[in-house]
Amino acid sequence: DAGVIQSPRHEVTEMGQEVTLRCKPISGHDYLFWYRQTMMRGLELLIYFNNNVPIDDSGMPEDRFSAKMPNASFSTLKIQPSEPRDSAVYFCASTWEGIKNIQYFGAGTRLSVL
Amino acid sequence: KQEVTQIPAALSVPEGENLVLNCSFTDSAIYNLQWFRQDPGKGLTSLLLIQSSQREQTSGRLNASLDKSSGRSTLYIAASQPGDSATYLCAVPLSGNTPLVFGKGTRLSVIA
Numbered sequence: 312d313a314g315v316i317q318s319p320r321h322e323v324t325e326m327g328q329e330v331t332l333r334c335k336p337i338s339g340h341d342y343l344f345w346y347r348q349t350m351m352r353g354l355e356l357l358i359y360f361n362n363n364v365p366i367d368d369s370g371m372p373e374d375r376f377s378a379k380m381p382n383a384s385f386s387t388l389k390i391q392p393s394e395p396r397d398s399a400v401y402f403c404a405s406t407w408e409g410i411k412n413i414q415y416f417g418a419g420t421r422l423s424v425l
Numbered sequence: 426k427q428e429v430t431q432i433p434a435a436l437s438v439p440e441g442e443n444l445v446l447n448c449s450f451t452d453s454a455i456y457n458l459q460w461f462r463q464d465p466g467k468g469l470t471s472l473l474l475i476q477s478s479q480r481e482q483t484s485g486r487l488n489a490s491l492d493k494s495s496g497r498s499t500l501y502i503a504a505s506q507p508g509d510s511a512t513y514l515c516a517v518p519l520s521g522n523t524p525l526v527f528g529k530g531t532r533l534s535v536i537a
Contacts, residue, residue: 344524344525346524346525353528354516356525356526359523359524370524402468402469413459413471416468416470418467419467419468421466
């Protein structure tokens with residue numbers, strides 16, 4: 312398997328623009344997590360899904376952030392409108408019930424909002 | 426609320442030295458504890474996972490210990506090499522297949 316695939320790897324945008332980050336989990340994994348990493352706060356959970364259903368979105372900073380998982384092989388994290396303070400590295404991770412909490416991480420998307 | 430702390434934030438050692446990285450957590454009712462490595466600009470690579478019933482795990486030159494009662498874990502790296510230079514993160518889940526709570530990491534530099 313190719314592992315967790317995230318795209319794009321880098322995104323530079325201007326304040327106010329819409330940004331969409333994408334994630335393809337490992338085939339067969341039924342849990343998907345979105346994390347954000349900043350220098351100040353480290354790695355923090357934004358939202359996670361089980362069987363394509365959002366379970367906990369308490370980490371989503373505000374209404375500008377939304378996440379979807381239309382099927383088992385694809386998830387998106389959207390920021391609209393983007394702000395400079397959203398600049399961070401966004402990671403996606405996946406796992407499945409049989410390997411409790413061994414989460415496999417994608418390479419991340421480095422977002423810069425100017 | 427679970428909080429994870431890693432000390433020191435940064436560490437620089439000469440090649441060949443043995444070293445210990447520390448991780449502490451506030452809620453001892455953890456499911457397991459995991460150590461990750463992160464290279465600059467890269468994702469996270471899982472190094473070791475210790476189940477709550479275990480005391481330690483070993484992989485090559487790495488040894489991780491867990492003391493749930495005191496809320497502590499250590500990652501021991503033997504005979505450090507320049508290739509070990511990276512940020513090391515520890516993380517605990519709230520339970521089963523739930524999100525990980527991460528420490529902020531220890532940035533290790535091994536000088537040749």
